[in-house]
Amino acid sequence: MDPRNPWQALTRPRFPRSSWPWRSAGYLVTGGLLGALACLVFLVLGVFSLFLVGLPLLLLSGPALAGIERRRLRLVDLDPAPDPHRVPDAPGLAAWLRLRAGEQSTWRELGYALLLATVLWPLDLIAVAVAIGLPGALLGTPVQLAVDGREAKAVKVYLVTSYPEAFAAALLGALLLVALAYPLAAVAGARAALARALLSPREGGSPAGIGEVIASRARLVDAFEAERRRIERDLHDGAQQRLVALTMTLGLARLDAPPGPLADQLAKAHTEAGQVLTELRELIHGIHPQVLADYGLGAALADAADRSAVPVDTDVDLPRLPAAVESAGYFAGCEALANVARHSGARRARLTARAEGGVLRLEVSDDGRGGADPAGGSGLTGLADRLAVLDGRLTIMSPPGGPTLLRAEIPCRSLSESSVSSSPRTASSSGRD
Known part of the structure; x- marks a missing residue:
């Protein structure tokens, strides 16, 4: 080294x-x-x-x-x-x-x-x-x-x-x-x-104790992400495939059944199976989206912005980062965009993400009514706890009347700096009207 x-x-x-x-x-x-x-x-x-x-x-x-x-x-x-x-x-x-x-x-x-x-x-x-x-x-x-x-x-x-x-x-x-x-x-x-x-002091505790806490916390984060990916894979390859087969079988039975009560019940079951399949796919996407694993945080944030109910301008330029950092950054961005859609009354939002100086900085701002309170049950407290596991920090500036700015900072090092070959992906500015 x-x-x-x-x-x-x-x-x-x-x-x-x-x-x-x-x-x-x-x-x-x-x-x-x-x-x-x-x-x-x-x-x-x-x-x-x-x-x-x-x-x-x-x-x-x-x-x-x-x-x-x-x-x-x-x-x-x-x-x-x-x-x-x-x-x-x-x-x-x-x-x-x-x-x-x-x-x-x-x-x-x-x-x-x-x-x-x-x-x-x-x-x-x-x-x-x-x-x-x-x-x-x-x-x-x-x-x-x-x-x-x-x-x-x-x-x-x-x-x-x-x-x-x-x-x-x-x-x-x-x-x-x-x-x-x-x-x-x-x-x-x-x-x-x-x-x-x-x-740049390290506050509190002995260096050895701090090092052990950091190491154990990193192991827990990695184990949690590995388990999250295993659940997503099991649902995708197991339950989802069975539901697809069940939906196709019900559809074929519905076509073969003569008109009458039996055909009506098969049609209802076919519709319910289709709804369950749709909900399962959304659940799988929420556990660990495939775009995050395949293309990285930049592409996943751009995808989340495209699916937002509020038009979002994105300015994202990120290399590939460690899996735990990408996962935390993605869910921080999703939670912030969900809060914008549910609570802010904003007409437009902006999402910015950069990895500079060994820190991932993600900002979500909106032109809504402001007054965001982490103690109000908006999920911000849980988000702050999630970032703290990675030694990250969540900052919210939301005066009454707006605007609101949410900033998440997570210490990290890109995979290219860690001698792992990877190519950065850039998400260009876009807005969805």
């Missing part, structure tokens, strides 16, 4: 020839520059804070810088760093500020920002100067001698007066560049671990 961070890369024999030394150097250099800029910003905000004008900006600078840092982590940490903040329950700047001020994550991010602006950025630049600047100065000794023509000072200390000495210094610089790449990557790994611990 390819390394995901500098600590793992250090154990590989081909580490000096990989991109990890340069990724580590880039992470530390950008950290030094960003920290210097943050130091300047904090000095300016500190002056304004004397007049109580800069205090809100000082508080909000932490989350802003943390967002940049979580993106910068991708240089040396390939595992996504999730945003720990919750989405406000109500729209507007005031609701957003109240939520952020009450979150522990906001204060951790402010602490990290102050640490970066005062302590970390000089250490980053010192590490780069030692690991790259010192070998670089030695590598440039022959150039210095050629420019001067008589002598050159290697790293401003050792006087070099001949080309053999200059090339020996350059060789030493090359060896040091390789040797110091290891401690440079170790420093970058430690910096990244500190940033992840403060900016």
